[in-house]
Amino acid sequence: MTFSYPRYLEAKRSVDERARHPKVWTTFLEAAAEIALANPGRPLRVLEIGAGVGDLAIKILNELDAESVNYTVLDVNADNLDRARERIASSLDMEASEDDAFVSTSRRNHRVRFVEDDLTSFARHDREEPDTGTYHVIVGQAIIDILPTYISLRIAHGLLRSGGLAYLPIHVDGLTEFEPTEMYDMDKRVMNVYHDTMTRTYSVDARWGPDPSGADRSDAARIDGAPTVCDAIAVQSDGARCGRDLLIDAPGAGFDVVDAGSSDWLVRPDSKTGGYVEEEDYFLACMLHFVEEALTDAASIDRSQLEDWLARRRRQLDDATLMLLVHNLDVLLRRR
Template sequence: MSGSMQRYLESKRSVDDRALNRRVLSRFADGLTARARERDGPVRLVEVGAGVGAMVHRLAAWDVLPPRLSYRAVDVDEGSIAYAGERLPEWLADEGYAVEGRGDGLLARKESGGVDRRLEISLETADAFAIEGTADAVVACAFLDVVDLEAALSTVAGLLRDGGLLYAPITFDGGTGFVPTHPLDDRIERLYHRHMDELRDEPGSSRAGSRAIARLPDAGFSLLEVGGADWIVHPHGNAYPDDEDVFVDHLLGTIDGALAAYPQSVLEPADRERWIELRRGQLDRCELVFVAHHLDLLARA
């Protein structure tokens, strides 16, 4: 079972793998290790907006997680959670985990380097703003820019009421670019970002990364680390790696939808159509490079 959102999130995995800021990630890993030393039971991690479970797989594969961890992956989209349930057993098995189904989730175990790893994963379809519980760490990847930032920080602070870490990588921060450049690019970028900030029905912000840094102290957090995490997609010869053309095509569709919301007096529909058609043609011919700017944030509650 897979819809266009799941295909997009699947195609985004390798782009995020490259983009994630390793300095911030390493500090997050150190924080989890320190938390594990303080606790008797498993470290409790909640991921909000977990999508298809890419971060569960990545953090397990990259040995970021302490040996005993409960991972609660929450997303409001039932299709993405179902996809995670289908794909995670195989992804984790590829990393050497023995995986078994467990109620609404999975139990993944492996022994490596003399350490017994035990990962209890629950997959939950729910509105992240309505969940209850306590966590040692909250992961919010590519999430703070698509939700109400104030509400998100307050929800996370509630989950981390015993102190703990917020790791918010891939938080969009106001840069969208294409190569080759085109005379309409600057205008289109401005209108696309303005649509995120002012026009679309859904919440979100084109400067969520910077805004989050500014809002963290009032929301009860101190910033521990921050770093750039840019999406950069370029063809390798006559193909894009790992279906990354699907990823760029999806984003072009999002930009097209945003631009279509403007009246003719702001942007001529013919200009929009020509620009999108040109970009899609360049993508088909493996001539297009795409760049988007994000911040990875790590904060302590």
């Protein structure tokens, strides 16, 4: 297959829409509107990290239509940002301004800016007010597992104003399964190793660590994420248990858990047509691509056995019998 990351994000739009926990979503919108109401005459400042092609930004801006919102779309992928610009402009009736942001041209009063950067680099440079957070709301969908959750939460804490919200939907929590199963032992081994590969080692500034639950602590770690030292440290991401770690690590990072709920991906053939809805067949092909990419060099998986497993799953996809189940969690936090 020819893999395109923007197309993958667009193909999973319908999967995410089904998955998001409705109560957590509603609670988030109500809490964001309350913050806007408490700050009359000032725009609600929202930062979305790993915003992709803009799907969630469009949904949030549509729902917060009655508010004035300054929305920052942050992503490391230039192709994603280009597609987000196109979709946000057309979906929300916005046009480019002189400073490369988008502003509303209809009854809305929204402003959207686009930033190509990663979270840690962005956090170092985006403090507009010394010693205080800039944003009322941070949004991050299926992105917090890139770094250890305690580091992501410390960075978010430093970027948020007191009482600000972190809406963090669709974070993987320990289960990925392709069905139907034909070779149980092989399926289990492939998925176990795939989950193991989600835990990666990264180099980050020491200001964002260390793990508050670990013994190796130092004065370099400050709860507000403020710069102290710039030495690099090696950290491991939480990978396949990110969802529950958001709940576990939140109090130590200065957050209260407002709400949480399951947001499982379930992709299966449509019972009426016998095929997959929208582009969900491409989404499944991408998920198999991710497994292949992650496990190609894995010492614990025989290459020929992996190729047989992939071929079997791709035949099921071609026959429209392949199903996917991934257990995720949606989490809504409030900065103390």
